[in-house]
Amino acid sequence: MTPQTVSHWPPHLPHQMATPSTNLHFNLQVSATRFPGKTVLIDERGALSYRELLAAVERMSGFLQNIVGVAASEPVLLYMQNCREFVIAYYAILRLGAVVVPINPMNKRGELGHYRTDTGACIAFSSADMVPELLGMEGASELRGIIVTNTPAARRDMAAAPRRPAPELHDFDGALAAGHIAARGVDQNPDQLAVILYSSGTTGMPKGCMHTHRSMMASINTVAHWMNMQSETVVLAALPFFHITGMQNMMNTPIFVGGTLVMLQRWNRDSAADLIARHKVTHWNTMPTVMIDFLASDRLSSYDLRSLRRVGGGGAGMPQAVGERIKALLGVDFLEGYGLSEGMPLMGNPANNFKRQCLGIPLFNTDTRILDPETGSEVSDNNVGEIVISSDKMFSGYWRNEQATREAFVTLDGKPFFRTGDLGYVDDEGYFFLVDRLKRMVNASGYKVWPTEIEAMLHEHPDVREACVIAAHDAYRGETVKAVIVLQKNAACRVSATDIIEWCKGRMAAYKYPRLVEFVDELPRLATGKIAWRQLQDAERERKTVS
Known part of the structure; x- marks a missing residue:
């Protein structure tokens, strides 16, 4: 089915559309040229104009190239909440022909290591409150630099952390104030890699x-x-x-x-x-x-x-x-x-x-x-x-x-x-x-949660012998995560569903951790010995239908 074959295509729009062959940074450059004094964003600190945003992007890209040494095509982690610094960092990375790797700021240290090792990224942007998670992740010593908002707080956290090879912390505002300008021009090749967005697959790993x-x-x-x-x-x-x-x-x-x-x-x-x-x-x-x-x-x-x-x-x-x-x-x-x-x-x-x-x-x-x-x-x-x-x-x-x-x-x-x-x-x-x-996935308020990833983390709990994660109906979120768990011998008398949920809260993003936990003596299995997760899922859906 194409736009040409639908019954109610908007008459004022074409069916096909040519795509501009430019780097995304060019969009900011054009808008800043057309509307230099116009407000591009408004946040709790006030308004920022297109002229000011472009200037900040140019200075940050200069710092990344001249001081941190970011090269073209190099992945850079972007681990921040929505803020003006996110926008500046995003476009500065693209300005250099480098690759943005945005990471969900709700992710914890146990989840972060995969993004660094999978991409080989050595530079990250982060807010100070999340720096401890970066420093605690697997492979943190491979980072050579972190550009941080509210750097003094981050340095205190680093000082309190165990001794290990640590990346250099750079103050975000200080990087902008340094006034560096990127030497190389913007590569407008539209086929160069711009962003690596992490999703999940049937293997459970992002x-x-x-x-x-x-x-x-x-x-x-x-x-x-x-x-x-x-x-x-x-x-x-x-x-x-x-x-x-x-x-x-x-x-x-x-x-x-x-x-x-x-x-x-x-x-x-x-x-x-x-x-x-x-x-x-x-x-x-x-x-x-x-x-x-x-x-x-x-x-x-x-x-x-x-x-x-x-x-x-x-x-x-x-x-x-x-x-x-x-x-x-x-x-x-x-x-x-x-x-x-x-x-x-x-x-x-x-x-x-x-x-x-x-x-x-x-x-x-x-x-x-x-x-x-x-x-x-x-x-x-x-x-x-x-x-x-x-x-x-x-x-x-x-x-x-x-x-x-x-x-x-x-x-x-x-x-x-x-x-x-x-x-x-x-x-x-x-x-x-x-x-x-068709695939196995929990859709919690639009966020994809893959059961095998959660199961792998649940198996780190010393009292969990086996776990199978399924989707359960939730009137607000649409679906929520439910863990069906077999406890270790003699653990049933001292471990509650609340204990498991609280343990998960500290190790998983808020949308991932199980909201429901059910203890069973054993999990159903297929003839191959694999856990019959679909049987559990069907039973949960039947339970929802009956209720």
Whole structure:
């Protein structure tokens, strides 16, 4: 299914779209030339203009090249919450032709080592409060430098840490004040690697999705046109920038069109409403769970939210009743879409012909089909199969994992199609709907949680003999993580479900740790001896249906 074959393609938009062949840094340079005094971002410290942002990026890229020694194509870790420093660091890395490796700031030291060893990164950006996690990760001694916000606090943490070879800490503001300028020009080759976004696969270990400047630009160009973003666009940047949706919809695209980012570092529904009202926010992309929380505020009627022109998102289906309430309170429809770390946005709902709890229609330059997961043949409309996609917005493969890359694609009509692992169907008007997942994964508020990763960490608990992680229904998050555990002999009398959950909290990101724990005497097994996780998953779904 392509844009040409859907029934309700917006008449004012072309079916195909050419992608600019430039480095992402060029977008900032162009906008700063066109709108030098215009505000590019607003945060708790005030407003920053395009001229000021570009100057900061130039100075930081000079520091990275001249003092830290970052080379072209070198991966650099970006381990920070949403903040102006994130934006500066992101574009400074790209300015040098280096590669951004954004990391979820909720990740703990036990999870961080994989990103460093997998990429070979030796330089990282971090806020001071998260430096101890970097220093405690496996392979921390391989880091040669960390550029840190609020450096004095980080130095105190380092002084208190055990003696070991440690990377040099550089103060972020000091790096900017040093006034270094990068010697080499910007390489505009669109096929050079720009970003490695970590997703997870069936092995349970995070895999790096390689995005070139070309695939990122295809995504940015699509967002700008599909969501009608232009220089007067004001976005509420509340989604995390480490995630592809926040990165593209709420940071890169507004900068591409010369718009303004209103930043909310940590979610707070009343703060969000206040920012929308004060700064006349026009565009807001978010998760359904976040929108549900936003609507629950008893102060919502006290804010003037009439500036909002477009609200949408994905990660989970938007319930019909909630969608209707959004329309009644905000005057706009919540438009659902579809994308992955491997590529986005791939599908979206046209504003004038949207369908609820629907992924939408294929966007520019995108061919989406439904295949029988066993035979690989295409199925007819309204029949369920695996969603496969070919698009210029798709990644170029998994970092240093050729086998996983080969397994992720299938060739149809001479084109590579990515196997999403999502089961769905397309109706007779060309709209796609999600039914279930072929791969084993828990979707907690839009975050992918892979059971085998959690199981591996649970097995580090001295009282856990075996563990199997499944998805459980959650009225708020859609799904949540449940651990089915066999305890070591004699541990049952002294270990509770709360003990396990609290232990996990200190070792896993907040969206990953199990919210539910069930103890069993033994786990079901297949004839091969493998744990029959699907049997447990089916039993959990049956339990939800009965209840």
